[in-house]
Amino acid sequence: DQQVKQNSPSLSVQEGRISILNCDYTNSMFDYFLWYKKYPAEGPTFLISISSIKDKNEDGRFTVFLNKSAKHLSLHIVPSQPGDSAVYFCAANLNSGNTPLVFGKGTRLSVIA
């Protein structure tokens, strides 16, 4: 029973264009959402997060959008750069951090120069 779903295993985008990574969740009790980035042979690194009381959070080239009614969030990267090529994991949190993060399976982003 996967509570956090990333239905696109991979995505290719040209350098300079926008990358949109999608994530769906099933548990309406999730109150915080996070995106992690992972390079090969390294651990995931925190990228950006959003509280369930907001619908948008922006940090430089990265913006996360949350649509609670659709139980959907997306990560926008603009402009995309070759160094953004990595696996991106969506994660969700229950109970304000007192329970472990639930991760999706990840989406592999390739930014082509």
Add this chain to the structure above:
Amino acid sequence: NAGVMQNPRHLVRRRGQEARLRCSPMKGHSHVYWYRQLPEEGLKFMVYLQKENIIDESGMPKERFSAEFPKEGPSILRIQQVVRGDSAAYFCASSPRGQGFYYGYTFGSGTRLTVV
């Protein structure tokens, strides 16, 4: 300020042997989480520990797997009598008390276990 340190980075074990994976959390972090990533899969939660306490082990297989986070020293994930299906990347993460949901966790680089 060192990050989360995991060792060894790579571990090869024969079927039936024991695997011990170590994790030293970031300085000041008292919460430790272990996750496993199987090939082509996402990160699956295994266990959540605080010093000398297991808080949540709902993701741990019932047999052969155990974890501890002693008062002194690193957290240890132990896998007894390893089988080929245990081959995976094991990631440890840590967070400060009560602040995990703001910044998420800080992950280590992982231990890649190969069972031959």
